[in-house]
Amino acid sequence: MATRQTLIEFIGERYPEIFALALDHMQITGLAVLLAILLGVPVGIWITRNKKLARYIIGTANIFQTLPSLALFGLVIPFMGVGLKPAVFVLFLYALLPIIKNTYIGIESIDPAAIEAGRGMGMKNHEILFLVEIPLALPVIMGGIRISTVINIGTATIASLIGAGGLGDFIFKGISMYNNNYLLAGAIPTALLALGVDGLLGLFEYKITPKGLKLARS
Template sequence: MNAFLEQYGSQLLLKTWEQIYISAIALILGVLVAVPAGIILTRFPKTAKLVIGLTSMLQTIPSLALLAMMIPFFGIGKLPAILALFVYSLLPILRNTYIGLDNVDPVLKDSAKGMGMEPVQSIFQVELPLAMPVIMTGIRLSAIYVIAWATLASYIGAGGLGDLIFSGLSLFQPELIIGGTIPVILLSLVSDYLLGLLEKHITPKQKREV
């Protein structure tokens, strides 16, 4: 272990940072697009089925194929990797945002309307807080997907821990494979834990107690 860290420690830190960087930007973009889109779609149920179906179809494209499709348009490097991972992050967040808001008790919506709230006020003060656990589940799921799929981004020169894993595979060096795989697993667990803490913080207390 010590010998591995002495030889690859600086490279491991760099590749871990690249993995975090690529994954975080893709996930943030996914949240910024999918959550507002999910909110809008609750007002257009027929359109929602079409949009969610299209997003589901995009996610069925193999991740490596989607990365390769980005190359003719954006070249190689971090940009095409981030865009591909952004596409993959959309479905769980979009679907859970739509489901979470759609399942808010209609009585509570009517109560908000009866109190004189505008539709936008009802969304932000009533519906979103109540739907937050479902939305956060989608975000946590997307985070795990994106971190795992970011490993393949090394195939198009985006860096990340995939560089260590695939170098280990091509050179038959198990220590490189393990050294790249373990941080990916740890990043997934840590991100899920931190997002779980965020969920508890932003979820209304009454909702958590139910």
């Protein structure tokens, strides 16, 4: 009980610093995921129209997932230096695969009859994309975005090793000092942040999912 109280006191004393690091953490992750969405969703749509390239593009994105995050951070330092930019770039690469893959799978899994119905109503290709395909694929696409975001919140802790800040500062300080209070003061907010953001994205997904799909999933 005393140890728990000590941790609570420790967090209470350093709350402003923890809050500032949490904001840095959200900035790093948010920028990386946003860039991954801006590139990954269009690429995922594009490869549904160019299926021969789908395997190669998804495979290339998969390579970045297989590389250890610490090694990837180290590889970009000679080209981008340290700080926010290389951290965002590495996390962007990690976020790409789930978004590209889920966008591709989501659109490919649409019943062809729904697309033909759109064509029968006189819709053009861009209208079918935005009024039929994307709305129907949205739950799967959002699943990829949620996966990317949660993974990146955890991976972003390593970014503190290259001077990007974030909650990893407390975690690595705790490891170097053999101080569990520092470690937990970084790890607990990171976990809560991941759960909170995932919940908000899930709520957003529910709000923008077409009513017909909500009924089909309930």
